[in-house]
Amino acid sequence: MATDRTRTAILNAAERLYAERGFSDVTLRDIVAEANVNLAAVNYHFGSKDELIAELFVTRSIATNRERLSELKAVEDAGGGRAPIESVMRALVGPTLRGCLGPDRQRSTAARFMIRASIEAVPPIRKIRNREISHLRRFAAAMRRSLPGCPDVDIYWGLHFALAMAHQTIRDSERLDKLSEGLCDLNDVDGIINRVVTASVLALTQRPSAATARAQRA
Amino acid sequence: MATDRTRTAILNAAERLYAERGFSDVTLRDIVAEANVNLAAVNYHFGSKDELIAELFVTRSIATNRERLSELKAVEDAGGGRAPIESVMRALVGPTLRGCLGPDRQRSTAARFMIRASIEAVPPIRKIRNREISHLRRFAAAMRRSLPGCPDVDIYWGLHFALAMAHQTIRDSERLDKLSEGLCDLNDVDGIINRVVTASVLALTQRPSAATARAQRA
DNA sequence: TTGCATTTCAAACAGTTGTATGAAACTATC
């Protein structure tokens, strides 16, 4: 269908601009200029600006989740249904970090768009975001399998902290770069993933009580 | 001066609204309605909307930094110039977490405003934010004193991860609450601070390199 | 009180936003 060319041109332009500048700074006129289509095309093909954003978010959300879950499934299958906790956490934070950091040509606008969506929480997205919760629950379940006996509350905090470190690294990479005067290499994506995974696993396996006891001994 | 009443009314209303709804969703008309002053008052007293935001940010930024540094100084003085790393990290994340979480009556709009400022990064703020870097360097220096021999790159990553966990907990407390179905108690501020501090210290002291060094000694 | 500076106010301004309209251009079917 030749008519879909306009649709996809709008979607691509919108995703690129939103990923770069955020939702509040991008107007419909910016998008249609970038896509080389007429202003009215957005309302004709998507109904409204909000519906465009929503469609973009749903599409990319499904894709991202599929990527994470396929990586999770791979490591769990390899371990006969139970993966080491390192691998589970890597499946959780790896795809997004790889998509957002590293050399330019490897970055995906999709991943950076999703980070924007998680930051700005614009109304049309906020309504749909509840799906993510059920998606994260599947990771919580996998973590429980990897760490039998670990209290649920610690599982959730560990999951939360892992995402926190990954997202903040993407979001504020500039500050970290300035603060460390380039010492923290933000192009070394594998190194970053290792740091996030290691810190997450430590927080999960060295329970607070045990950790403080050890710290007091020292 | 009786004339300052309008100024402070505007500042308070703006801070409250920005903290609640974010910058992009609050207009000058919202602010003057909340402050019960005339629309032109903002431009008369502050020059422009951006200058209002900037003044707000500078004021609150100084206050927050002072609070953190006084807590840091207290623990360092108590230890003769060198505080345990737990105390340093606690001084870093404690004030903000206490100001943003916990029961309503204890929350400060100032702390929540600062979180908004760190999230949305609106132009008038982005220009000033570089000051924060030099402020964080003083914490990096304190961490170095607490952990002699710890490589600088690990200090910076530890500092970054600590702020990441604290900020994300504030920003996305709703998701964590839903995900854990209330299991993670977001009113237990001291418990949260302990978790963040513990996880940060673990990441700093049980680094992969440190672990191998310990193993090699053994 | 008089006179001057400061502060408030209603109204209007120019610019931008998302959306709607109706005619034109196109596409495919008969």
Place this chain on the structure above:
DNA sequence: GATAGTTTCATACAACTGTTTGAAATGCAA
């Protein structure tokens, strides 16, 4: 090739944004 349906386009619209204006009100010293 005429026709019906789809898609594009320039243009207009109403709503909202931050800012400005000039007159009215207020405060305060002489």
